[in-house]
Amino acid sequence: xxxxxxxxxxxxxxxxxxxxxxxxxxxxxxxxxxxxxxxxxxxxxxxxxxxxxxxxxxxxxxxxxxxxxxxxxxxxxxxxxxxxxxxxxxxxxxxxxxxxxxxxxxxxxxxxxxxxxxxxxxxxxxxxxxxxxxxxxxxxxxxxxxxxxxxxxxxxxxxxxxxxxxxxxxxxxxxxxxxxxxxxxxxxxxxxxxxxxxxxxxxxxxxxxxxxxxxxxxxxxxxxxxxxxxxxxxxxxxxxxxxxxxxxxxxxxxxxxxxxxxxxxxxxxxxxxxxxxxxxxxxxxxxxxxxxxxxxxxxxxxxxxxxxxxxxxxxxxxxxxxxxxxxxxxxxxxxxxxxxxxxxxxxxxxxxxxxxxxxxxxxxxxxxxxxxxxxxxxxxxxxxxxxxxxxxxxxxxxxxxxxxxxxxxxxxxxxxxxxxxxxxxxxxxxxxxxxxxxxxxxxxxxxxxxxxxxxxxxxxxxxxxxxxxxxxxxxxxxxxxxxxx
Amino acid sequence: xxxxxxxxxxxxxxxxxxxxxxxxxxxxxxxxxxxxxxxxxxxxxxxxxxxxxxxxxxxxxxxxxxxxxxxxxxxxxxxxxxxxxxxxxxxxxxxxxxxxxxxxxxxxxxxxxxxxxxxxxxxxxxxxxxxxxxxxxxxxxxxxxxxxxxxxxxxxxxxxxxxxxxxxxxxxxxxxxxxxxxxxxxxxxxxxxxxxxxxxxxxxxxxxxxxxxxxxxxxxxxxxxxxxxxxxxxxxxxxxxxxxxxxxxxxxxxxxxxxxxxxxxxxxxxxxxxxxxxxxxxxxxxxxxxxxxxxxxxxxxxxxxxxxxxxxxxxxxxxxxxxxxxxxxxxxxxxxxxxxxxxxxxxxxxxxxxxxxxxxxxxxxxxxxxxxxxxxxxxxxxxxxxxxxxxxxxxxxxxxxxxxxxxxxxxxxxxxxxxxxxxxxxxxxxxxxxxxxxxxxxxxxxxxxxxxxxxxxxxxxxxxxxxxxxxxxxxxxxxxxxxxx
Numbered sequence: 001x002x003x004x005x006x007x008x009x010x011x012x013x014x015x016x017x018x019x020x021x022x023x024x025x026x027x028x029x030x031x032x033x034x035x036x037x038x039x040x041x042x043x044x045x046x047x048x049x050x051x052x053x054x055x056x057x058x059x060x061x062x063x064x065x066x067x068x069x070x071x072x073x074x075x076x077x078x079x080x081x082x083x084x085x086x087x088x089x090x091x092x093x094x095x096x097x098x099x100x101x102x103x104x105x106x107x108x109x110x111x112x113x114x115x116x117x118x119x120x121x122x123x124x125x126x127x128x129x130x131x132x133x134x135x136x137x138x139x140x141x142x143x144x145x146x147x148x149x150x151x152x153x154x155x156x157x158x159x160x161x162x163x164x165x166x167x168x169x170x171x172x173x174x175x176x177x178x179x180x181x182x183x184x185x186x187x188x189x190x191x192x193x194x195x196x197x198x199x200x201x202x203x204x205x206x207x208x209x210x211x212x213x214x215x216x217x218x219x220x221x222x223x224x225x226x227x228x229x230x231x232x233x234x235x236x237x238x239x240x241x242x243x244x245x246x247x248x249x250x251x252x253x254x255x256x257x258x259x260x261x262x263x264x265x266x267x268x269x270x271x272x273x274x275x276x277x278x279x280x281x282x283x284x285x286x287x288x289x290x291x292x293x294x295x296x297x298x299x300x301x302x303x304x305x306x307x308x309x310x311x312x313x314x315x316x317x318x319x320x321x322x323x324x325x326x327x328x329x330x331x332x333x334x335x336x337x338x339x340x341x342x343x344x345x346x347x348x349x350x351x352x353x354x355x356x357x358x359x360x361x362x363x364x365x366x367x368x369x370x371x372x373x374x375x376x377x378x379x380x381x382x383x384x385x386x387x388x389x390x391x392x393x394x395x396x397x398x399x400x401x402x403x404x405x406x407x408x409x410x411x412x413x414x415x416x417x418x419x420x421x422x423x424x425x426x427x428x429x430x431x432x433x434x435x436x437x438x439x440x441x442x443x444x445x446x447x448x449x450x451x452x453x454x455x456x457x458x459x460x461x462x463x464x465x466x467x468x469x470x471x472x473x474x475x476x477x478x479x480x481x482x483x484x485x
Numbered sequence: 486x487x488x489x490x491x492x493x494x495x496x497x498x499x500x501x502x503x504x505x506x507x508x509x510x511x512x513x514x515x516x517x518x519x520x521x522x523x524x525x526x527x528x529x530x531x532x533x534x535x536x537x538x539x540x541x542x543x544x545x546x547x548x549x550x551x552x553x554x555x556x557x558x559x560x561x562x563x564x565x566x567x568x569x570x571x572x573x574x575x576x577x578x579x580x581x582x583x584x585x586x587x588x589x590x591x592x593x594x595x596x597x598x599x600x601x602x603x604x605x606x607x608x609x610x611x612x613x614x615x616x617x618x619x620x621x622x623x624x625x626x627x628x629x630x631x632x633x634x635x636x637x638x639x640x641x642x643x644x645x646x647x648x649x650x651x652x653x654x655x656x657x658x659x660x661x662x663x664x665x666x667x668x669x670x671x672x673x674x675x676x677x678x679x680x681x682x683x684x685x686x687x688x689x690x691x692x693x694x695x696x697x698x699x700x701x702x703x704x705x706x707x708x709x710x711x712x713x714x715x716x717x718x719x720x721x722x723x724x725x726x727x728x729x730x731x732x733x734x735x736x737x738x739x740x741x742x743x744x745x746x747x748x749x750x751x752x753x754x755x756x757x758x759x760x761x762x763x764x765x766x767x768x769x770x771x772x773x774x775x776x777x778x779x780x781x782x783x784x785x786x787x788x789x790x791x792x793x794x795x796x797x798x799x800x801x802x803x804x805x806x807x808x809x810x811x812x813x814x815x816x817x818x819x820x821x822x823x824x825x826x827x828x829x830x831x832x833x834x835x836x837x838x839x840x841x842x843x844x845x846x847x848x849x850x851x852x853x854x855x856x857x858x859x860x861x862x863x864x865x866x867x868x869x870x871x872x873x874x875x876x877x878x879x880x881x882x883x884x885x886x887x888x889x890x891x892x893x894x895x896x897x898x899x900x901x902x903x904x905x906x907x908x909x910x911x912x913x914x915x916x917x918x919x920x921x922x923x924x925x926x927x928x929x930x931x932x933x934x935x936x937x938x939x940x941x942x943x944x945x946x947x948x949x950x951x952x953x954x955x956x957x958x959x960x961x962x963x964x965x966x967x968x969x970x
Binding site for chain 1: 666777811848850890
């Protein structure tokens with residue numbers, strides 16, 4: 001037998017998580033008829049998503065909710081209950097655990113908050129007691145103080161407004177608001193999720209379990225993590241290495257600074273960690289550290305929509321004039337290269353562009369040329385050439401609409417852009433800045449074009465700074481991952 | 486007489502520029518009836534802005550344009566012509582200069598391009614000849630290859646869509662597209678301009694003249710410069726020092742990298758400069774270097790809308806949960822400080838917020854509290870306290886609208902936010918991210934709220950990253966300016 005010296009200690013829940021995440025039935029305890037409450041929205045979400053098993057609203061004050069029969073207590077439910085979502089106040093959780101134990105519940109998600117994150121001794125004590133009681137009852141726990149599970153493939157959601165189509169991003173987030181924001185923003189940019197788990201104070205199931213789960217989850221292609229505190233450094237870094245050996249892992253640490261840490265401790269009661277040690281360990285584990293939720297979103301868009309990260313050599317459509325110069329500076333500062341337009345392409349343009357064939361460069365300045373079609377023709381030649389690894393389009397939608405005299409970009413134009421990447425197996429990024437116009441029809445045109453592009457699976461970035469930074473990091477991280485095999 | 490050892494060599498046009506910028510009449514040579522052409526838009530802009538003197542469209546093919554009598558040549562115009570805007574092709578400029586000389590024209594702006602920026606010997610030669618001929622004729626020149634002058638107070642504009650209200654930002658831009666973008670984006674964020682000068686290849690009037698002009702211009706409070714190349718390093722840095730001694734000066738260099746330089750040379754034929762020498766010299770001159778047009782825009786919003794930069798100690802409304810932690814990390818990383826909520830404020834909240842008075846912190850996590858009004862009450866107390874220099878509101882407009890059950894933010898809420906800064910003489914920044922929702926009414930609500938805030942003169946930033954970075958740099962640059970006296 002060959003001895004392996006990189007043996008990974010198996011995290012606790014590991015393979016069993018998937019079974020927990022496929023309950024036969026769900027009870028929402030603390031269900032509410034108040035349409036602005038989370039106790040309503042959990043039920044509404046499950047109904048709207050068409051969760052295939054029974055959904056049981058539990059609240060002694062309700063007879064029914066959204067057409068579902070309501071029950072006064074968990075124990076009053078006739079059938080088995082696998083998964084409980086708790087939206088009751090902190091004072092009611094121990095009764096709930098008693099009932100759950102009696103019903104043979106396997107998993108509870110505590111949306112319920114006001115535990116150790118308050119920084120008060122009684123809150124911390126209640127959390128310790130909750131840990132003991134659930135452990136003794138053999139019930140696994142997500143939370144407390146979190147939004148819980150979004151698993152569109154199994155028709156489980158946190159919010160009725162979320163997209164019900166599954167995708168391949170797995171996100172574990174200690175923060176519920178980060179989960180909401182990533183899902184919400186991601187939707188506008190073509191991101192879809194295998195699962196999102198908001199896990200708050202991590203009383204039981206924690207980052208180690210979820211990393212391991214996503215690492216082995218066949219539906220997950222890229223793992224994103226928002227982490228404020230870790231319980232066990234060694235087990236965490238082992239799980240991180242395990243996951244990063246299998247998939248790209250993007251880690252955003254909340255509480256990197258002492259001020260941030262102070263905020264994190266009153267958010268999810270997380271403990272401090274040494275920033276330097278953290279940085280080195282994350283890098284050594286093979287994961288990529290992110291600096292903000294926007295950067296995390298941008299990088300996920302790279303993984304989901306940009307296409308292959310062959311290398312740093314990009315063909316750039318540079319906006320116009322100063323925008324072209326800016327694109328060049330920002331590409332160079334992000335570690336990208338812009339090989340000049342090959343002579344063969346120039347020669348083939350000599351007749352069609354007598355005034356510009358020898359003058360145009362990379363980035364391509366649109367203000368040098370006349371009309372849209374020349375740009376796309378040249379870009380298609382560049383995209384097909386082996387000297388380029390990717391294409392970046394700094395595309396001024398508003399000006400294009402104005403120039404074309406239309407209020408919607410034609411679908412053929414979107415297709416043609418998309419094919420620049422897909423037809424050549426290359427990375428493609430589109431920069432669509434926020435509309436400058438206050439003119440309603442122009443504004444709608446830009447927003448519609450962006451939606452069309454996102455729907456076509458084109459990666460969209462809101463600024464050239466963000467696009468270039470992400471392209472640079474994406475290419476380098478993928479090169480590093482290839483090098484590590 | 487006291488001898489001064491920091492005597493500044495007077496830049497050439499200096500004080501005479503203002504006279505050039507107040508022409509009695511304007512001729513647009515190459516005026517066109519094609520509504521998509523610049524030769525149309527210059528005329529349309531002057532008409533729409535109500536330029537108070539005669540406007541003369543010049544084009545042998547036109548009898549009239551927009552109700553104005555057109556002339557076949559400059560010499561056919563009956564009255565005096567002070568300022569000519571040239572939209573003719575490069576081949577026609579020498580005839581134009583002859584005519585302008587005959588008419589006693591004082592200033593020509595050449596929108597006309599295809600000179601040295603083409604990189605071709607004939608283009609460079611034509612530019613040299615144009616310089617000689619205009620100089621011999623005693624005519625000052627803006628350009629060629631640029632968009633020219635936007636001077637709303639004197640009813641002169643580049644584009645009919647620009648805001649006709651004057652403000653106090655002076656912008657000299659070697660790039661026309663950067664001028665357009667800054668004016669367009671600035672409009673949505675409350676920026677208004679004293680003058681914007683897009684000056685392209687800088688054949689005659691250049692960065693030295695414009696810096697000196699804005700330094701002495703009583704209508705200009707802050708100077709922004711986009712520069713690709715400089716003609717004379719020593720005179721430039723003297724002018725920069727002269728300007729920075731009088732006003733904040735924000736400098737964006739196009740062509741900082743060798744790739745960017747290559748792009749700049751085919752844009753405005755600018756020469757390379759050593760980046761390190763540039764950085765040091767800009768800093769020593771007392772100006773502030775910017776990394777992108779977005780950063781420049783953001784910093785101008787600070788100068789125009791944020792209020793006094795007393796120091797780095799901020800009170801932060803931190804979004805919610807993970808957003809609060811992120812705000813804290815990003816503030817700390819931007820060099821800002823977040824002093825804890827003073828005990829006196831805590832004590833005064835003890836009765837009203839029994840569950841949170843000892844738990845809340847700075848940044849203030851809205852998810853800890855119930856309802857909007859508590860947040861604003863606490864922020865008002867913090868804003869009034871001497872321990873804070875500024876207030877940053879990471880304000881989730883979409884969620885607020887949802888929570889309040891309204892589709893427009895009430896005007897009183899906007900006023901109350903605004904007063905956090907004005908009532909206490911402190912810096913105030915509002916972060917309004919792009920709407921996540923695809924719901925049309927929510928989207929409109931967020932855009933409307935942003936417009937309301939901008940109209941109220943509140944500084945708006947599109948992300949917490951951008952807001953914190955700018956607040957940090959704004960505070961440090963102003964401290965440096967105060968230290969230099």
